[in-house]
Amino acid sequence: MTRRVYNFSAGPAVLPEEVLQQAAAEMLDWHGSGMSVMEMSHRGKEFISIYEAAERDLRELLAVPSNYRILFMQGGGIGENAIVPLNLIGRKPQPAVVDFVHTGSWSGKSIKEAKKYCKVNVAASSEEVKFKAIPPRDSWKLSKDAAYVHICTNETIDGVEFQYTPDVAVDTGNAPLVADMSSHILSRPVDVSKYGVIFAGAQKNIGPAGVTLVLVRDDLLGHALPICPSAFDWKLVADNNSMYNTPPTYGIYIAGLVFQWLKKQGGVAAMERRNVEKATLLYDYLDSTDFYSNNIAKESRSRMNVPFFLGDESLNDTFLAEAKARGLLQLKGHKSVGGMRASIYNAMPMEGVQALIDFLKEFEKKYG
Numbered sequence: 001m002t003r004r005v006y007n008f009s010a011g012p013a014v015l016p017e018e019v020l021q022q023a024a025a026e027m028l029d030w031h032g033s034g035m036s037v038m039e040m041s042h043r044g045k046e047f048i049s050i051y052e053a054a055e056r057d058l059r060e061l062l063a064v065p066s067n068y069r070i071l072f073m074q075g076g077g078i079g080e081n082a083i084v085p086l087n088l089i090g091r092k093p094q095p096a097v098v099d100f101v102h103t104g105s106w107s108g109k110s111i112k113e114a115k116k117y118c119k120v121n122v123a124a125s126s127e128e129v130k131f132k133a134i135p136p137r138d139s140w141k142l143s144k145d146a147a148y149v150h151i152c153t154n155e156t157i158d159g160v161e162f163q164y165t166p167d168v169a170v171d172t173g174n175a176p177l178v179a180d181m182s183s184h185i186l187s188r189p190v191d192v193s194k195y196g197v198i199f200a201g202a203q204k205n206i207g208p209a210g211v212t213l214v215l216v217r218d219d220l221l222g223h224a225l226p227i228c229p230s231a232f233d234w235k236l237v238a239d240n241n242s243m244y245n246t247p248p249t250y251g252i253y254i255a256g257l258v259f260q261w262l263k264k265q266g267g268v269a270a271m272e273r274r275n276v277e278k279a280t281l282l283y284d285y286l287d288s289t290d291f292y293s294n295n296i297a298k299e300s301r302s303r304m305n306v307p308f309f310l311g312d313e314s315l316n317d318t319f320l321a322e323a324k325a326r327g328l329l330q331l332k333g334h335k336s337v338g339g340m341r342a343s344i345y346n347a348m349p350m351e352g353v354q355a356l357i358d359f360l361k362e363f364e365k366k367y368g
């Protein structure tokens with residue numbers, strides 16, 4: 001008998017059950033091909049049709065303008081931390097300057113990697129306040145001639161999220177805005193035209209690990225440094241419709257099923273309404289009691305990743321064990337932050353959040 005839990009993992013993370021069922025049903029014989037998608041040539045008409053549908057659906061879901069290319073790559077978010085500078089700093093005299101806004105663990109990793117390739121200007125940082133809030137836009141010290149400005153729009157580990165798209169063009173001589181959206185892409189509508197590049201590893205809010213989405217504006221293609229690996233040169237990848245090398249075919253297929261599922265749910269605007277509802281319910285409960293706390297500034301709280309602490313941390317192990325016994329899994333916080341974290345991505349149903357809150361209440365009653 002199949003047993004499904006509520007999986008609050010930050011990633012790889014929960015997927016829509018309908019998608020998993022469809023993938024299971026199509027495992028041995030995809031649409032009468034007599035093959036699993038895993039066994040198909042990436043150049044055959046079957047896989048090309050899967051690829052084209054995935055690209056088309058994603059373009060529709062995020063209203064991606066026609067002057068942007070959608071790339072399905074490998075290397076993950078961490079790979080893009082190198083791939084982005086390798087593709088963008090060549091537009092400027094070397095050594096180029098790149099501006100970063102340091103809002104938590106993931107932007108921190110991006111900064112560290114970029115230092116291998118360019119001069120890094122940390123235009124703003126919330127490190128002094130332990131990454132509990134996004135630094136206000138009017139405090140950023142951007143460079144006049146930055147090659148690009150990098151932000152992480154949802155800090156998965158720290159639980160802070162940009163609730164707006166910052167304007168950086170005026171201060172930087174029109175530098176493109178680059179965003180790591182790995183852990184909240186497709187959770188809310190986004191004005192793609194305000195970004196030069198958006199990238200996202202798939203394993204948080206899209207599908208299986210191994211696929212990395214890159215949305216890149218046309219004019220930013222074709223500037224890769226000579227040392228950039230060919231497989232990571234966005235122009236080569238774009239010119240070959242993500243098939244310069246063999247793409248992660250099965251992951252693209254699952255991502256495509258998730259895109260179809262999102263369309264059936266009403267698209268990203270509908271997902272946003274649900275995500276707001278789920279996050280509000282959870283934060284409101286955490287705020288209503290001293291037994292638990294979330295100490296992120298309200299205007300910067302992530303709708304996707306909700307870190308929280310028990311007032312009495314000696315109860316942490318008991319909490320995790322009792323949660324697990326109830327089928328509520330992966331609630332342990334990241335080791336750098338401690339405490340607990342509930343990741344409530346698109347595929348986490350309201351019932352899962354409700355079950356978590358019911359458990360939080362009962363646990364408090366028992367031990368509070």
Ligand SMILES: *Cc1c(COP(=O)(O)O)cnc(C)c1O
Binds near residue numbers: 075079156
């Ligand atoms: C998970 C995550 C990454 C890392 O992705 P990998 O696929 O492990 O390289 C990068 N950025 C953010 C915001 C993430 O949440």
